[in-house]
Amino acid sequence: MQFISSIRGKEQGSALANTMKDFAGLGHLFVASFLFHFSSFMVIPVLTDVTMEAVCPGRDECSVAIYLSGFQNAVTGLGAIVVTPVVGNLSDRYGRKALMTLPMTVAIVPLFILACNRSEVYFYVYYVAKIVAGIFCEGSMHCLCLAYVADHVGPRRRAAAFGLLSGVSAAGFVSGTLTARFLSTSSTFQVSAAVAAAAALYLRAFLPDSGGVSCGDEACDPLLQDSSCSSSTSSPTSSSDEELSLRLPPQKGRLPSLSDMVTLLTDSLALSGAATVTFFYSLGEHGLQTALLYYLKAQFGYSKDEFANLLLIAGAAGMLSQLTVMPILAPILGEEILLILGLLGGCTHVFLYGIAWSYWVPYFAAAFVILSAFVHPSIRTSVSKSVGSNEQGIAQGCISGISSFASILGPLIFTPLTAWFLSETEPFDFKGFSILCAGFCTLIAFIISLRMRGAQSCKKLSTVQHEQA
Template identity: 25%
Template sequence: MNKKRNTPLIFLMVNMFIAMLGFGLIIPILPDFLKEFGAGGGVAGYLVAAFGLSQFVFSPIAGDWSDKYGRKKMIVGGLLLFSLGNLIFALAETIPMLYVARLVGGIGAAAMIPSMMAYVADITTQEDRGKGMGMLGAAMSFGFVVGPGLGGILAEFGLRMPFYISGAVGALAMLGSLVILPESRSQEDQRASRESKVKKENILKQFAQSFKAPYFLLLFLIFSLTFGLANFEAIFPLFVNEMYGFNTREISILITVGAVIGTVVQGVFIGKLITAFGEKRLINITFLLSAAALILMLLSGNFWYILILVSLFFSFTSVMRPAINTLLSKMAGNEQGFVAGMNNAYMSIGNIFGPAMAGLLFDVNVTFPNILGAIVLMLSLFLSMANGAKLKALKPETSI
């Protein structure tokens, strides 16, 4: 990529980093923050689910507007809503205001993230597109990795401080993008999209179409993986605080170290692991080990023991997702665009129902969310093994 294209890409990476940073900040401080409102696991789960719900509902709309009115407008608007959501969260005195903040943040993410991805596609060639998307993905992962640790540090100055800082940084990114980021989509292309008479299928019809596809099982595995991961991330801080007495600093260390290790494992070893085991076998192995890690967390509150298990869980799920995506891409044939959209849709549903169910069960018994997550992952393993013959990769593989 040349220098002219590198400057916008760097801005996009900074913006993506900020968005995921804001998402991760909330994790370690959630237990103490919710105590101010007398709220428990149910509220925690619904807050995470509210973000996923508004992101799911508005992503198709935002994507369409991005084509019609330009990427830059949606990115700037998304950053504005992101900052506003953080400010509302910081100032909130009632639980409904917390929900409003998360819904606003989810709309901001829906406006921003697809538009950034489309922007990368606009400014890169076919040969460079993978590199550009990879750099954007790295910024996303790095933001989530740094978020919990920074949230724990900023919480030393007050539980609401992380949200003020995140909102302020988001506002600066918005102003920088407004002034410096050029529009990547030409006026002619925007006008053509606005005047297009092609009617797009609604999401329900797309789901119905995906049920009949030979790769439906893989889409379901994307849902179950996301369900288990979102289930874990939404309630884990409350779980270790309630059951083992971990404080904000300890929770931020657990999440940050675990996420860093998972990111490194994904970046360094995923290619070698797929080569060694094949996608189908690797998917089955990681489903089994992820479920085991969730159950083993219930057995001891030793900090180092939990740190090892959290790191293993993040590593297993970090390997599982690209293994599923690789096999899904192989089976998609000439339906790559449709499959990519459905991949995001099934992931969004997991992000909605995983936290919501975890929150409800946590208020019944603090161990139930981990047990539910393990059950969902094991059921997915059994489905994968029972239907393994239908997953036709490029070369024959065996399942465990």
Template identity: 25%
Template sequence: MDDAATNPVETPAPTAERSGPRRRQAAFGFIFASALMNSVSFGIMIPILPNLIRQFTGGDTAAASEWNMVFGTTWGLMQFFMGPILGMLSDRVGRRPVLLISFFGLAVDFLFMAFAPSLWWLYVGRILNGMTASSFSTAGAYLADVTAPERRARSFGMLTSAFSFGFIIGPTIGGVLGEHSLRLPFLAAAAITAVNWFYGLLILPESLPPERRLKAFHWARANPLGSLRLLRAHPGLLGLAGVGFLFQLAQIVLPTIFVLYTSYRYGWTPGVLGMTFLLTGVLGVIVQMFLVGPAVGRLGERRVVLLGLLAGASGFVWYGAASAGWVYLLGAPIFALSGLIMPGLQGLMTRRVSPQAQGQLQGANQSLQGIASIVGPLIFGETFAWSLRREASLNSPGLAIYVSAGLLILGFALALRTARAPNPEPRTA
């Protein structure tokens, strides 16, 4: 039976170990640059897409808000379905072709949205964008290929910092360009992604040699539900994925209600919001680039995950209880430590599956993230609205944020049971 999901943890050493330090560093450098450029291209759309949607609805803000929710839910659905497919495809044919196809597809999708003549054309572009954005799962599998097991948590921390950098730079670029034209940021995103594709076409080496790939592509395991078989096939893997899902779901509260919550409670203006995004982004980068590696080296992946979950829950409680804007900001350094969670989890999870299943693992994780993107806005948006309608008696506008804190506490309890390192991977010369 050639099912990688049921095979033991890999026996061959990672490709990077046989390729030499220079090749390994070059490959990681490309993945880091790709994550940075992709997150910049996505960040560019953050301040622009809702306004373009409103333009198509004739300036009707309420209708634009409803369409924006539909766009977000659809994007999550595409992630849910396409993550496992692209992940398993990369296990079958290699990481390089899947990454290059995804990058090229993203560039085309951004052009599609830049020239969309109607709302429905824009919606189709968003569907295609969600499908090709699933390349993140393949990038994670590539990183696992070229990094030794004991260094994966630190490498995933660096990869996450690239996303944080991108979401600091991207919205700034989008806002500046959007002052001139709502279409211009999409063209910039297309150009950035096209450069990424061309650079990869010339530079990117393959990380998964033919002898370590899946023998066949199995549609039964490439669908989102089938991908869960991989999570069930290894001790503790499903529990770790559950911790990651709870974290991703809790995080959805911020893009869902942050602007409305802080404007309502503290009277923050767009300028203050922009500075807050900058502050939290910089803190996140500091944690992911400079704290993850030393913390994992001293505490181990399990304790780092637990520390991150406690810090995230504490930060959410602080945010929900803060009675003034300056008090809210004092909680940002505490919450920034939640950036320890995913690198530690990824380090633990990638050590539990074979090289032939790294893409499937990342695809399954991306499907769970897609589910969080679908249900999160409904949970937190409705909770926030409900708390405001009952403010006279409840007096808790931060209720939705407390719900997120509760989700991380559940994640902490689950991590106590499952976040343990597996037996060391056998190494060969």
């Protein structure tokens, strides 16, 4: 028994080493993703002040700025609905690296414009460029990174790997926000544009290309590798992958149609449930993003430094969660339980913002990101495990498209609501009412996730009873 235990211990140690080696193989992707998000998030704390100064100089409340922000998010989301699934599908056929270059390069342009000048004319030029860039960057970069990870990591470790990818993005968010805290407004955009250019160059120079061939369990997961049965295990993996691949017909050189995407999403309970949860959670998330900074400025007089501090707390909590907590909990609890925990934390997070009674309450609410950070990696893991190797790009693109659709509805719903309750003609004194409504959207996603969990448990129980009979 001791001999067997020692062998198993050595095998587990070797498996862990191989697992870390697989994750290390994604190092170039992590570096490129970090630089991209570092550049993108660095300018967020100063954008509210830049917008207000260009549109409504000298004022703390400005409905025009809120509507401009909402319109930008809506148009960006509308374009991303079309672009993201197409980009994901093209990456399945032509490789991830070639398609990843597009959002990385386009993201440089709006940053360069504000790096030159932030006057009213330059702001509106930036505004148009940002909408165009957002159409190609809003969901495409994240979608392609997820597909790239799925190409290199087996399904059993995909939740941890997706969590690490999100953690790297959160690290870019924290680093960018912290950097913005110590830079002037003009220097912030100059540094951001330089880092965005460096990210695109690094991607082209160092990232190995990856096509649409995803790793199977036996091929990628050292916990399942066994030299004595490698030939016998390869067949079930391929057959299982072929069964998943039948969800979409062969594309024969054409782009996927809307009916193809609908068929893919409605063909399984996991995909349709993930799509529904994504929609409601993203609707609440984009509603919060639309209202939060303007609400905090009107309610508590927040400025650049307070915005940076708040975003820094939220980013640090997300980074800690995804880099340390999620890789530990994912193999133990599974993505379904992590999704429920994340949505519960997300509800608490948003509701606390909406009912904040003092300037410190938003800082406390931001700490709940340590739980809400589980949501997106858990959804993406469920989606990735539900499709074949040749559908990773389009499946992730469809989920990103649904999130983009929510980003259209979010500004359309919450922008006028926020402007109304922050104006002097509000129906009653509750400046956080629009954020509270966003919290109810997140609550709906939480309830749906509970029903999904119950339905899956019932299905597994009936399957076991049928097999026993």
